[in-house]
Amino acid sequence: MAIVKVIELVGSSPNSFEEAVKNAVETAAKTVRNIKGVDIVGFTGKVKNGNIIEFRANVKLAFEVETVE
Amino acid sequence: MAIVKVIELVGSSPNSFEEAVKNAVETAAKTVRNIKGVDIVGFTGKVKNGNIIEFRANVKLAFEVETVE
Amino acid sequence: MAIVKVIELVGSSPNSFEEAVKNAVETAAKTVRNIKGVDIVGFTGKVKNGNIIEFRANVKLAFEVETVE
Amino acid sequence: MAIVKVIELVGSSPNSFEEAVKNAVETAAKTVRNIKGVDIVGFTGKVKNGNIIEFRANVKLAFEVETVE
Amino acid sequence: MAIVKVIELVGSSPNSFEEAVKNAVETAAKTVRNIKGVDIVGFTGKVKNGNIIEFRANVKLAFEVETVE
Amino acid sequence: MAIVKVIELVGSSPNSFEEAVKNAVETAAKTVRNIKGVDIVGFTGKVKNGNIIEFRANVKLAFEVETVE
Amino acid sequence: MAIVKVIELVGSSPNSFEEAVKNAVETAAKTVRNIKGVDIVGFTGKVKNGNIIEFRANVKLAFEVETVE
Amino acid sequence: MAIVKVIELVGSSPNSFEEAVKNAVETAAKTVRNIKGVDIVGFTGKVKNGNIIEFRANVKLAFEVETVE
Amino acid sequence: MAIVKVIELVGSSPNSFEEAVKNAVETAAKTVRNIKGVDIVGFTGKVKNGNIIEFRANVKLAFEVETVE
Amino acid sequence: MAIVKVIELVGSSPNSFEEAVKNAVETAAKTVRNIKGVDIVGFTGKVKNGNIIEFRANVKLAFEVETVE
Amino acid sequence: MAIVKVIELVGSSPNSFEEAVKNAVETAAKTVRNIKGVDIVGFTGKVKNGNIIEFRANVKLAFEVETVE
Amino acid sequence: MAIVKVIELVGSSPNSFEEAVKNAVETAAKTVRNIKGVDIVGFTGKVKNGNIIEFRANVKLAFEVETVE
Numbered sequence: 001m002a003i004v005k006v007i008e009l010v011g012s013s014p015n016s017f018e019e020a021v022k023n024a025v026e027t028a029a030k031t032v033r034n035i036k037g038v039d040i041v042g043f044t045g046k047v048k049n050g051n052i053i054e055f056r057a058n059v060k061l062a063f064e065v066e067t068v069e
Numbered sequence: 070m071a072i073v074k075v076i077e078l079v080g081s082s083p084n085s086f087e088e089a090v091k092n093a094v095e096t097a098a099k100t101v102r103n104i105k106g107v108d109i110v111g112f113t114g115k116v117k118n119g120n121i122i123e124f125r126a127n128v129k130l131a132f133e134v135e136t137v138e
Numbered sequence: 139m140a141i142v143k144v145i146e147l148v149g150s151s152p153n154s155f156e157e158a159v160k161n162a163v164e165t166a167a168k169t170v171r172n173i174k175g176v177d178i179v180g181f182t183g184k185v186k187n188g189n190i191i192e193f194r195a196n197v198k199l200a201f202e203v204e205t206v207e
Numbered sequence: 208m209a210i211v212k213v214i215e216l217v218g219s220s221p222n223s224f225e226e227a228v229k230n231a232v233e234t235a236a237k238t239v240r241n242i243k244g245v246d247i248v249g250f251t252g253k254v255k256n257g258n259i260i261e262f263r264a265n266v267k268l269a270f271e272v273e274t275v276e
Numbered sequence: 277m278a279i280v281k282v283i284e285l286v287g288s289s290p291n292s293f294e295e296a297v298k299n300a301v302e303t304a305a306k307t308v309r310n311i312k313g314v315d316i317v318g319f320t321g322k323v324k325n326g327n328i329i330e331f332r333a334n335v336k337l338a339f340e341v342e343t344v345e
Numbered sequence: 346m347a348i349v350k351v352i353e354l355v356g357s358s359p360n361s362f363e364e365a366v367k368n369a370v371e372t373a374a375k376t377v378r379n380i381k382g383v384d385i386v387g388f389t390g391k392v393k394n395g396n397i398i399e400f401r402a403n404v405k406l407a408f409e410v411e412t413v414e
Numbered sequence: 415m416a417i418v419k420v421i422e423l424v425g426s427s428p429n430s431f432e433e434a435v436k437n438a439v440e441t442a443a444k445t446v447r448n449i450k451g452v453d454i455v456g457f458t459g460k461v462k463n464g465n466i467i468e469f470r471a472n473v474k475l476a477f478e479v480e481t482v483e
Numbered sequence: 484m485a486i487v488k489v490i491e492l493v494g495s496s497p498n499s500f501e502e503a504v505k506n507a508v509e510t511a512a513k514t515v516r517n518i519k520g521v522d523i524v525g526f527t528g529k530v531k532n533g534n535i536i537e538f539r540a541n542v543k544l545a546f547e548v549e550t551v552e
Numbered sequence: 553m554a555i556v557k558v559i560e561l562v563g564s565s566p567n568s569f570e571e572a573v574k575n576a577v578e579t580a581a582k583t584v585r586n587i588k589g590v591d592i593v594g595f596t597g598k599v600k601n602g603n604i605i606e607f608r609a610n611v612k613l614a615f616e617v618e619t620v621e
Numbered sequence: 622m623a624i625v626k627v628i629e630l631v632g633s634s635p636n637s638f639e640e641a642v643k644n645a646v647e648t649a650a651k652t653v654r655n656i657k658g659v660d661i662v663g664f665t666g667k668v669k670n671g672n673i674i675e676f677r678a679n680v681k682l683a684f685e686v687e688t689v690e
Numbered sequence: 691m692a693i694v695k696v697i698e699l700v701g702s703s704p705n706s707f708e709e710a711v712k713n714a715v716e717t718a719a720k721t722v723r724n725i726k727g728v729d730i731v732g733f734t735g736k737v738k739n740g741n742i743i744e745f746r747a748n749v750k751l752a753f754e755v756e757t758v759e
Numbered sequence: 760m761a762i763v764k765v766i767e768l769v770g771s772s773p774n775s776f777e778e779a780v781k782n783a784v785e786t787a788a789k790t791v792r793n794i795k796g797v798d799i800v801g802f803t804g805k806v807k808n809g810n811i812i813e814f815r816a817n818v819k820l821a822f823e824v825e826t827v828e
Contacts, residue, residue: 004562010763029119040112043178050167073217079280098188109181142700148487211286236395247388250523257512305602316595319454326443349631355418374533385526424625457592464581493694556769650809661802664730671719733799740788
């Protein structure tokens with residue numbers, strides 16, 4: 001019986017929080033199959049000279065697995 | 070005396086988290102009058118083939134009511 | 139020895155949550171030097187006639203200080 | 208079989224937090240029957256010229272219902 | 277566009293926590309259409325003479341609505 | 346060496362939340378010596394006919410003890 | 415005036431989470447009178463050879479006392 | 484562009500929790516202009532001889548600033 | 553030196569929350585050795601036609617590892 | 622059947638947070654038998670002249686009991 | 691009337707979490723008078739080559755002020 | 760594009776909480792490359808005969824990965 005595994009990632013983007021979320025999902029999807037959902041845990045940013053130079057999104061990804069590793 | 074009622078909704082959008090919030094507010098505003106504020110409870114997303122196909126926003130809406138139903 | 143101080147601000151924007159975050163960071167950066175990071179505490183919005191007329195972001199800013207005031 | 212429904216309200220008062228709670232309960236009781244309990248979620252206040260001009264109480268009300276609407 | 281509404285109920289049962297959850301869902305389903313999910317917020321119990329005489333489950337129900345009431 | 350013990354009580358009052366806190370402290374003080382502090386965990390109320398007939402305060406009391414029981 | 419005391423226990427059972435809750439209530443009721451309610455704080459389990467060999471329930475029990483000990 | 488700053492204070496009073504909140508707001512208002520809101524974070528009390536001799540309120544104050552210090 | 557790794561899974565069952573927990577533990581145990589404990593993070597359910605058709609349990613599993621992967 | 626009781630203590634030390642935890646455990650162990658575990662709830666400190674003069678640890682102790690008092 | 695202000699700092703140390711806390715308190719005490727207490731919000735660390743090269747402590751400091759700035 | 764993965768471990772030590780954190784980081788670093796940060800989730804301890812015989816630290820480790828497994 002397949003179950004769902006949940007992992008936590010931090011995606012980042014130089015442009016926006018939403019792109020940071022998308023980058024996390026898309027990078028994971030290259031090697032993780034069957035991703036079903038994403039849950040946003042929090043947003044942070046790295047600031048330099050008064051500008052956010054890196055947008056970060058802590059996300060949890062849920063995906064179906066046949067065997068738990 | 071009027072008081073404020075708070076309800077929880079989940080708005081969605083195929084495009085962005087922000088549009089999901091706006092959809093929740095605008096759909097509610099068609100039938101609920103006097104919405105004063107929105108509070109974001111959380112963001113989630115439905116993923117398919119490595120892409121977020123549905124952006125979701127759990128929101129709380131506050132609106133003035135004359136009578137509580 | 140320099141340490142890091144954390145302050146809480148509420149940025150706002152008529153356009154988007156992300157712009158509200160940026161406004162908080164940029165306004166603070168005019169007078170606060172060495173801002174290193176921003177942490178999003180929450181998003182809220184002011185609603186009028188069924189539209190979000192003010193996007194708000196509660197943020198925590200971390201910056202290095204030589205002396206704590 | 209009757210079950211209990213829980214709704215969230217924000218009561219307010221120009222005088223005190225406790226009156227804000229009471230106003231929420233009493234206003235709701237005009238139209239909602241069988242309220243059994245109230246749970247205080249939080250207190251906030253609106254300030255003007257250094258005085259709290261509006262005391263607010265976020266409350267959850269529990270009441271028995273025959274049918275859920 | 278349909279959105280999702282979330283309501284909080286307290287189901288009860290003389291027999292078990294799980295039956296308390298089911299009672300909440302089934303009682304709501306008599307009048308609320310399109311319930312999609314249930315989220316358990318907490319379990320409590322009423323005790324008498326050293327036995328749990330009423331099992332209670334605080335649950336959140338999510339259901340699709342065409343218009344928000 | 347004396348240490349501090351923390352216990353949780355629920356005080357009640359027919360009149361106000363503050364009196365509910367005081368009742369918890371004063372009732373405990375009849376048998377518990379050296380109470381140093383009280384921390385309010387939450388406020389709830391029992392409602393009947395649209396009025397709060399019992400104000401309740403969940404409190405934590407801290408007191409110095411020579412021996413832990 | 416009687417007040418309510420709240421204590422935390424961890425009940426256990428080789429069979430189920432619900433039995434773990436019941437064991438906590440029933441064991442406490444042998445020596446503690448006037449238990450009125452139980453609140454589930456969390457469920458954990460001890461695992462051996464891929465099976466849950468001990469179901470555990472962290473619970474808070476509320477009971478009326480004449481004197482606080 | 485003006486933004487909102489949030490600071491945390493602990494107000495106290497020999498008489499009541501509400502007066503502790505008011506004292507925090509009024510003392511701050513002597514030197515801080517444009518306070519718009521107060522959010523109660525928690526209530527604690529100092530106890531001596533079985534009586535609360537100091538009521539304390541942890542509050543967050545929000546006020547508009549032109550420049551962040 | 554062996555340490556403990558904690559992973560999050562979502563087990564499911566057509567019958568009960570407890571079976572959902574057991575399924576998560578047993579499915580994981582097929583490939584993960586030395587599982588020592590399970591911690592229930594939350595229960596949710598999928599509802600159709602007024603019945604819970606899928607019981608889900610978010611769990612954290614702790615197991616001893618020689619090497620962290 | 623023996624169950625586990627959980628109590629909350631605040632240990633203190635003039636030297637370190639870890640010693641504060643140990644003091645809580647060791648002082649309790651003089652009169653409480655069968656302590657199995659300790660869970661750190663939080664660390665605070667009393668400060669004087671710019672130095673921490675008292676390190677404090679809020680801890681929860683779990684111990685097996687035959688009868689609940 | 692004096693009230694208490696609470697500020698958040700992040701202290702750091704190359705050696706230990708406790709020293710990180712002390713550094714935050716001692717650095718603040720050079721310019722902030724009347725610090726009464728410290729509350730640990732969290733511990734984090736910066737890791738390089740498998741070693742913690744910077745121990746960090748998020749702390750809240752409480753100090754008495756005559757005027758709020 | 761590299762992203763950050765976050766995993767949860769429980770380190771332990773017979774001597775101190777800090778050593779438990781270090782053990783978690785160092786054991787992980789033997790097989791996990793590019794660990795950047797550690798976040799302390801909580802401290803617990805195993806007690807025997809009134810002494811903490813095992814200090815435990817629940818930690819989250821963040822490390823850069825090229826591919827998510």
